[in-house]
Amino acid sequence: MQTGQMEMVSVEQLVSEKHTYRRIKTLLRFPSIVRAAKVTDTQLGAFGFGRVRLILCLLLQFMEDLSDREFERFIAENTAAKWFCGFGLLEKTPDFTTICKFRALVGTKNMSRIFNEVKRQLQAKGHCSEVFTFIDSSALVSKLSLWEERDKAIKEGYEKLNNTVLPNVSADPEAKIGAKSNHKFWYGFKKHVGVDMQSGMITRVAVTPANVTDADGAKHVMPRGGAACTDKGYVGAIPEMVRRGVHPMVIKRNNMKDKNADLDRWISKLRAPYEGTFSKQNKRVRYKGVVKNQGAEFLYAIAFNFKRLLALTPA
Numbered sequence: 656m657q658t659g660q661m662e663m664v665s666v667e668q669l670v671s672e673k674h675t676y677r678r679i680k681t682l683l684r685f686p687s688i689v690r691a692a693k694v695t696d697t698q699l700g701a702f703g704f705g706r707v708r709l710i711l712c713l714l715l716q717f718m719e720d721l722s723d724r725e726f727e728r729f730i731a732e733n734t735a736a737k738w739f740c741g742f743g744l745l746e747k748t749p750d751f752t753t754i755c756k757f758r759a760l761v762g763t764k765n766m767s768r769i770f771n772e773v774k775r776q777l778q779a780k781g782h783c784s785e786v787f788t789f790i791d792s793s794a795l796v797s798k799l800s801l802w803e804e805r806d807k808a809i810k811e812g813y814e815k816l817n818n819t820v821l822p823n824v825s826a827d828p829e830a831k832i833g834a835k836s837n838h839k840f841w842y843g844f845k846k847h848v849g850v851d852m853q854s855g856m857i858t859r860v861a862v863t864p865a866n867v868t869d870a871d872g873a874k875h876v877m878p879r880g881g882a883a884c885t886d887k888g889y890v891g892a893i894p895e896m897v898r899r900g901v902h903p904m905v906i907k908r909n910n911m912k913d914k915n916a917d918l919d920r921w922i923s924k925l926r927a928p929y930e931g932t933f934s935k936q937n938k939r940v941r942y943k944g945v946v947k948n949q950g951a952e953f954l955y956a957i958a959f960n961f962k963r964l965l966a967l968t969p970a
Contacts, residue, residue, distance in 0.1 A: 666738045676739040679961050682968060683776055685711070691772035692765040704749055709757045710769070711740040712749060717954035718961060720937060723751035763950035770953040773960060774858060782967060786881040787852035787904075789929040790889065792869050795862065795940045795948060797830045797843035818866050827943040833865025841865060843940055844948055848956075849876035850929050852884065856963045857932070857956040862949040877901060884926055932959070 670677060694706050704712075715736060716726040730736045730748045742748055749757075777783045822828040834840050845867055849859035861875030870891030877883060877895070882902040885892070889905050896903040906922050907914040936955060940948050 666734055666742070666744045669734045669744075670738045674735055675965060676735050678965060678968075680739070682780075682964055683773065683961075687776070688714075688769055688772050691768040692761055693768065694761055694765060704753070708741045709749065709753075710761070712754060713758060713761065713954065714769075714957060715739055716754065717951075718958040720955075720958075722941075723754045726754060727751040758950075761950075763946050763953070766950040766953040770860075770957055773957050777854075777856060777960060777964065782854040782964065783851045783856055783858055784853050784881075785849075785851055785858055785878045787925075788858065788878040788881060788883050789850040789852050789926060789932075790848070790873055790876055790883050790885045791850075791926075791930070791933070792845050792847045792872055792888075793933040793936075794833060794835070794841045794865065794938055795844040795846050796841050796938055797827060797940055797943075829864055829944050831864040831866040833867075844945065845872060846933075846952055847872040847876045848932060849878060850932050852925070852929065854963060854967060855929060855932070856960045860952045860956045862945050862952050864945065884922060886926070 689707050689710050692706070692710055694710075712726070712730065715730070716723075719726070719729065721729055727748075727750050730740060730742070734744070737744065737746075737748065740748075774783060816824075818831045821831060830843050832840055832842050833845055843865050845863050845865045847861045847863065847869070848857055850856065851858050858878070859876035861872065863872050863875070868891065869885075869888035873883075873885070873889050873892040874895055877892075877899060878901060880900060882904045883889075883892075883896055884904040885906070887906045887908050890908055890911070893903045893905055896905075904922050904925075906919045936959070941951060942948050
């Protein structure tokens with residue numbers, strides 16, 4: 656008669672040595688990344704999980720692009736996710752309200768510090784030289800509809816709904832109507848990004864209302880040196896680039912006297928591989944206001960850079 660046998664295993668044994676999460680933790684110093692966020696365990700109060708594990712949860716959530724409810728289920732069911740965040744197999748994991756409240760506690764300033772620490776480590780490894788920087792912007796579309804705002808504007812006697820009227824009637828007074836052309840409009844925000852053209856990693860990211868022009872938004876993501884490679888929407892930013900000591904590699908407009916068609920074609924070819932930086936990212940914002948969406952974009956940029964790092968350092 657056979658007797659049942661019990662085998663003791665840990666979460667460490669169940670995660671492959673070649674797993675993506677293991678490689679990320681090998682390539683970066685996560686204790687320094689966690690310390691970059693000035694959040695103490697005493698601030699966490701009743702959270703009960705410790706800042707290290709919750710910060711790792713926050714990073715993993717954006718690496719996997721999951722909502723708070725989706726992440727609650729993901730970390731409860733995924734062994735590798737538990738290992739990455741420091742949970743045992745049978746330990747309780749955070750629910751969605753804990754994740755939501757902790758993200759609010761961390762705040763955008765600390766998310767900026769985490770982003771800058773990751774960037775510093777990548778620079779130390781030689782991945783971000785910022786000799787040539789690709790600069791561009793992308794629409795961030797608010798999930799809020801404008802139907803109620805339109806009806807409210809009509810009721811209050813406004814002739815039309817525009818960026819002047821919106822703050823008076825909108826549920827998100829910081830969201831604005833932006834335009835890429837005479838026929839392409841969106842409601843929400845605009846994301847400005849600087850990408851290192853050596854590695855394809857995001858070095859700077861900024862969120863503004865949708866009606867801020869590319870030229871005005873460029874100052875938030877402009878490098879401290881080297882060259883800025885941009886399209887013709889950034890012609891107005893050339894004086895600021897020169898003032899900062901950045902070489903302007905800007906495609907000129909057709910009506911400009913100093914336009915060099917051959918040079919502009921060459922710049923376009925240089926820019927082409929980096930246009931895809933925006934294609935893989937969600938353009939629907941989760942939150943209201945510039946500050947909260949800025950924090951989310953810092954985390955999305957960190958997740959993007961993790962994936963680029965894996966591509967640049969194959970197993």
